[in-house]
Amino acid sequence: MYHTTTWLLWLLAALLPTMLTRNPLYLIILLLAVAVAYGTIGRSSPLATSWDLFLRVGLSLAAFSTLINPLTVHYGDTVLLTLPHLLVRVGGIPLELGGRITLEALMYGLVNGLSLMAVLLIFATFNVLVDHHQLLRSIPTFLHQTGVVLSISITFVPQMMASLREIREAQIIRGHRFRGIRDLPPLFMPLLTSGLEQAIQLAESMEARGFGGDISPSRRKQGLARKALIALSLFGLLSGMFWCGYLPTARWIGIALGASGFLLLTWTLRSLGRRVRRSRYRRELWRRRDTLVSAASLASLALFTLFRLLDGSALAFSPYPHLTPPAFNPLIGLASLAPVAPVLTAPPRGR
């Protein structure tokens, strides 16, 4: 329905607010927008059952979060009730359970649960809406061999399922019963053996179609240099992370280290990708509606980033020490609605 890039941008635009804000109002708007996107254009997908699973996991995690926070955090002014005090030791570390149960801690747990729930539903909706085969094809060229591995396995999964059914029937006739994992070998071994046999034929067929000739052989030195560059850039990233974490003075040095590591890494990966001499057959169509949805996603991303950089307090919400109603900025509220964009520009049903 939409281009894969459109969906990736959508995913990013939907995820960012869950990370940047703990304001329950924006989170609720976001949740609703995502749910509407699923309900209108996602429900007909063959993977729709997975959405329910995500929803269940999300609900239980949110409930867990809502309960565990007030039980372990006793901060906040409004005491709801006082439970018997319990001091447990987990791995030798003392931990206070029970005691003062505060409204603020409860609220805090609830907001955490809400954002966790939003993350889950965003991914669930993404799963249902994106075309996985296209997603697989948009794998970057420096990973193209891995892309082929993935493509093969996606192709073989239905075959393996059919194979497993066939094997199960054949073994039942021989008196085999599946009662527990002890009885797995007669089912699994033929599956694996046939798989390995087929892999050899597949490799033949790939070789006979010119697979593997598409990477220009690099000289030994070049290969070593690339590896060294990757190692160096990873080192940059790592040291940047540690600097920022442990040396709060002159954070910019840490950020610079991390950023240069990141840039070096992207450059090296790009040059790795350029070795691959391989063309792509499939080009996805970029339609006008892709432009519209992507624009909405980008606008939302930009807005949240701007607020985050310029006015952090607009996004922040903390119930501690005394619960106050969250602030509401209509602009941010609108930006939180961005995930609903694909619904507005979707083609009418039946197409």
Add this chain to the structure above:
Amino acid sequence: MIELRNVTYSYPDGEAPVLRDLSLRVEEGEFLLVIGASGAGKSTLLRCLNGLVPHFYGGDFRGEVRVAGRDPVATSPRGMSNLVGFVSQDPEAQFVVDVVEDELAFAMENHNLPQPLMRKRVEEVLDQLNIASLRSRRVSTLSGGEKQRVAIGAVLTLQPKVLVLDEPTSQLDPQAAEEVLTTLRKLNVDLGLTIVLSEHRLERVAQYADRILYLPGGGQPPLIGRPREVLAQVELAPPLVQLAKARGWEPLPLTIKEGRRFSPFAIRSSQFSMSPSPHPPVSSSPCLLIRDLWFSYNDQEALRGVKLTVRRGEFVALMGRNGSGKTTLLKQIVGLLRPQRGRVELWGQDTRKLGTEAIVRRVGYVPQNPNALLFADTLRDELDFTRRSHGLPLGDYDELLRTLGMEHHVDAYPRDLSAGERQRAALAAILVADPEVILLDEPTRGLDYHQKHALADFLMRLQDEGKTVIIATHDVELVARCADRVIILGEGQVVVDGPAREVMTDSLVFSSQINKLLRDDRFLTVEDVLEAEEE
């Protein structure tokens, strides 16, 4: 186009060379059929043409190969890929991408062809092979014949000069095989593509081939020539050719049409009146009774009111198109599926009341694919597993294995055996529980003439021992050889049910070559004719 000079090759772990001092010339646009018993080196020879031997398999390679002036040994399979298209036998194991159109493009992507060219070639190939309707299908939803045609398409997009196919139809039913072979014929005639094909369904391809190469194996020198010349000297031949050879017809007929010229004069059918009946009369107690059986998968009706009685000691063949319900019926009998309406009775007991265990103790079922069964380290372990699962004491399997000709393989790894041997190993793994009724699903798929004969003989011996045998098959020659009774299913219903001779003579499709030739219900096989003449 292709030239081999003194090629000798042995696999890394093989002692004797598979190919010995082989020389061969194939002209441009030729259709060469490669035949020979399994293990004679057909596959090895084909893989020499694009360098898979020795590049993929290793081993010891001597001699010289040239394909369109290029040396596969020096160039490697990758370099040969735009010159030689290679398709192997298992339609399940050649796909890299899960959508037909992208699979067709895979080879071109590897060669870094520009996108507009790829588009053009994909369209051309879709039309050439008549598979345009499949373009956006997932490969897992294709039938076997469609898969093989897509696999052929996937190598044609590189516009090779030579197409090499290793038993491309051995895993297919006759209709699908026909589709594939007609496609190849068309490519050969219309595009002048050089085709090298190994195949054991000679009756279907012999007529298309310009020449036949016969590899006897075991170090014997190969035989190459016009189909008639080669078939005249080779034991491995379709029934029509066997009959013609026995009767000395010249020139050797390859098709029924050609055979008709001889048949009226050759068989003085009025001479004999007794029709041979090789099988003992059937006892009267029914062991299988099916009454008004209905079954559907989801909303697809597979069986619609099947009625059937099978008596002890009968040899029944179930025939019919793909999807006519043959396999479903077998699964109903063995209790893998249970009736939704109607009933299946074994020895007077309803299968819905019997447990699967109780059924499989007395009914054996050999599935189409022997690879679904075999997993143990040795054949003996395999048989032990069946005995143990049925709660039977372990025993000595010498006699069973001897009748199957497998006594030397008792300690072999079943997966290392050839296709025919695997089939027999699977059969042994079922028969070792000593079932009274034996069901076989497509037992001759992938077997050559010798292996088929051996299997038919073995099945008839089972019947002589008083077992009831039911086979679901497309193989008319097998049915002609051993079945007493033929049931033709269509759309989940019994269309015809009667003695094999009558049914096959009445039918145009489900009839053996000899029967098609003579149209006489006394003659189904070459042996029928020859025995009758002796009398």
Add this chain to the structure above:
Amino acid sequence: MRRASLSAVILILATLIGIVAFLYPFLSPPTRSRQGFAAAHSADAPLFFLVLLGLCLAVVVANLETRRMDSKIVAVLGVLVAVNAVLRLVPGPGGFSATFFLPILCGYAYGADFGFLLGALSLLVSAIVTGGIGPWLPYQMFAAGWMGMASGWLPDLRHRARVEMILLAIWGALLGLSFGVIINLWFWPYLGAAGMGAHWQPGLSLRETLGRYLLFYAVTSLWWDVGRAGGNLLLILLFGAPLLRLLRRFQSRFHTTIYET
């Protein structure tokens, strides 16, 4: 040799970054404890680390790709990943999953690189097929990849079959347990650690954070992971031996030796 040692360095660095990404909820030093910058920042950390983890995965895989992979390796890997993704659907009690013992055994038989790719890609494919792509995916992929990779570092004990099996079974159980500890970290930041930054509770030290995590872990997933560990143990004991025989039988077919004449 230099090539191999550089690969090892890359792997270790990526792993270190991975560990930081996994453990950052616990690494917050006391100096960051004041409200303000640090507090606000910790909230976007999950996304940042998710992306970083994805990047590290890509780098590790790309590093394995710098050498051209043989078509046989690609095909076998593809098929085994498919088998493994199917195995993931085998039902079992608790966190039992039949998807881990194959990377462990393949890593052991075919080497660390193969094990890493098999483990990591299996989880990706099964997520793609079942629509289970979620924020946990990079964590799961990394953890399963490590399982396969670490198994490749075990000494080859093929001449002492019994010891080999027992060792592998215990190894599998240990890996099964640690897998759970690691992947549960993905949502921990949302629950406990985010609280650490956005509301600073005086006196909540690293030890206490760790304590909360352990409690949280014990409540939510310990029994789950015990199921997984037990599953690995049982599966390896039950058919580690025939499986290894099978893998080694095929190993020779994946390597070709052309005799020079």
